[in-house]
Amino acid sequence: MHFLGELIIILIVTTLLGQLFARFNLPPVIGQLLSGIILGPAILSWVHPGNIISLFSEFGVILLMFLAGLESDLDLLKKYFNLSFTVAGIGVILPVIFMGTASLLFGMKFLEALFIGIVFAATSVSISVEVLKDANQLHTRAGSAILGAAVVDDILAVVVLSLFTTFSHEGGKSGLTNIFFLNLLIEVIYFGAVWLIYKFIAPYFMRAAEKLEVNYAVVIASLVLALTMAWAADFVGLSAVVGAFFGGLAIRQTPQYQEVNSSVSAIGYAIFIPVFFADIGLSMTFASFIKDIWFIIIMTILALVSKFWAGKYSSEIFGFSKNDANIVGAGMISRGEVALIVAQIGITHHLFPEDIYSSLILVIIVTTVLSPFILNHYLKNLSK
Numbered sequence: 001m002h003f004l005g006e007l008i009i010i011l012i013v014t015t016l017l018g019q020l021f022a023r024f025n026l027p028p029v030i031g032q033l034l035s036g037i038i039l040g041p042a043i044l045s046w047v048h049p050g051n052i053i054s055l056f057s058e059f060g061v062i063l064l065m066f067l068a069g070l071e072s073d074l075d076l077l078k079k080y081f082n083l084s085f086t087v088a089g090i091g092v093i094l095p096v097i098f099m100g101t102a103s104l105l106f107g108m109k110f111l112e113a114l115f116i117g118i119v120f121a122a123t124s125v126s127i128s129v130e131v132l133k134d135a136n137q138l139h140t141r142a143g144s145a146i147l148g149a150a151v152v153d154d155i156l157a158v159v160v161l162s163l164f165t166t167f168s169h170e171g172g173k174s175g176l177t178n179i180f181f182l183n184l185l186i187e188v189i190y191f192g193a194v195w196l197i198y199k200f201i202a203p204y205f206m207r208a209a210e211k212l213e214v215n216y217a218v219v220i221a222s223l224v225l226a227l228t229m230a231w232a233a234d235f236v237g238l239s240a241v242v243g244a245f246f247g248g249l250a251i252r253q254t255p256q257y258q259e260v261n262s263s264v265s266a267i268g269y270a271i272f273i274p275v276f277f278a279d280i281g282l283s284m285t286f287a288s289f290i291k292d293i294w295f296i297i298i299m300t301i302l303a304l305v306s307k308f309w310a311g312k313y314s315s316e317i318f319g320f321s322k323n324d325a326n327i328v329g330a331g332m333i334s335r336g337e338v339a340l341i342v343a344q345i346g347i348t349h350h351l352f353p354e355d356i357y358s359s360l361i362l363v364i365i366v367t368t369v370l371s372p373f374i375l376n377h378y379l380k381n382l383s384k
Contacts, residue, residue: 006047007056007275013039014274025380027372029130032274034369036281049282053275058240060276061126061337063268065241066226068129068138068147069248070261076144077249083318084148088123091149091310091332092156095120098302106295112352118164119343119360120303122157124336124368125150126241126276131372132331135379142324145315146331147245154239154338159184161342162237165349183237190236194246197229202250210256218256219263225250239338280336284365285358292359296366299359303367307332308374326378334371339364 017031017038039047047053077084096117103113128146132138138147162183202225209221226247233243251257289296311329320328343364347357 003050003052006050006053007271009039009047010035010053010275010278011271014278018274027131027134027376029127029134029277030369030372030376032277033127033281033372036278037284037365037369038281039278040282040284042281042284042286047278047282049279053279053282056272056275057279057337058276060268060272060274060279061241062227062230062244063264064126064129064273064276065244066223066230066248067261067264067268068125068133069245069250070252070257070264071133071138072147072245072249072252073139073144074249074252076139076141077148080141080145080148080318083145083315083320085152086318087145087149087311087314087328087332088152088156090314091123091153091307092121092160094306094310095303096160098306099299102298102302108353115164115346115351116360118157118161119339119346119364120306120335121153121160122239122335122338122342123150123153123307123332124241124334124338125331127334127336127368127371128331128375130273130277131375131379135376135382137327137379137382140324142315142320142327142331145320145328146311149311149328149332151242151245153332154242155187157338157342158187158238161345165345165351186236187238190232190238193232194229194243194250197225198246198250198253201225203254206251206254206256216263219260222247222251222256222260223264239341241337280365280368283340283361285362288356288358289362292356295356296359296362299363300366300370303335303363304333304370304374323378323381326381327375330371330375330378333374334368335364336368 013035014032017035018028021031022028038044041048096114099120100113100117103116104110125146129138132143132146137143205221205225206218209217226244229243229247230240231243234240251260308329311332312325315325315328340361343357343360346352347354
């Protein structure tokens, strides 16, 4: 029952801080992120990361990205696919170069430095989605470009990570090479299945659910579909949030999507999504802050500019205005749960020095917390 006490504290503090930031015309999500830092080991130590909080958090981000898919305009996503692919591609390359080079200068071996670059290659768009929704900008071309780029970015980052672990850490043996290409084939099959679900299965599935005489049968069916796609994405090596997003897109084109959106929003924002944002802050500690201060500062700056420049200049090439390009760049900054997962893989397989692990986590959290401030700054320029 100890978890219930922690959950009560998280819900109260995230709500109050979210309201406080909203009163100052700042995204409430910033207050929710900071609530985790305040309540967690970094400051008050009232709430500690644990298995149940992590489960709530994982479900929260899945619901958040499912809702993002529900509210996305597929025509806009298709229209800006080339831009999204360009932003994602450059957004993977620049962090690997910038962060990898900096790591070499801090005395790390080449493969260790390369892996640290890979840690910061993936974008976690969940924070940006929340800020864009608060500003009613999720359906704009900048919002669509960010969503599309984040999905492609995640796929590219997984491919790069798979290549790294197969050909460097394990020596690139032929058996492992075959495993890599087998995994790649499985992922291609997954996206083929996503297309079938979108085109044929989802509409039929929702019509069948509508005929059931069970309360919220349509909502339950939509969650079953989304969770299945999220689980399948995780199973084939992709992020579960990618599957959840595609699940939302599949439900979006059915007549029942408004009922689903209303009900899932209530479920998500009442409990799971606030816990997800707070959980990010709970991961932060200042244990290595003084010892690795220059490493943390330099890597944070490089993490910010690598993604920002990739989004900004790619968007300008495709004819976006300066401020819209800045919005795309700012929307790609957040690393969040994706980078945390990759870092965890690295420490488990001894792919970089253990003594910098806590500093890397701190850099990930700092960039995640800063990203909504930066994005909100450029969104405010739209009204000027």
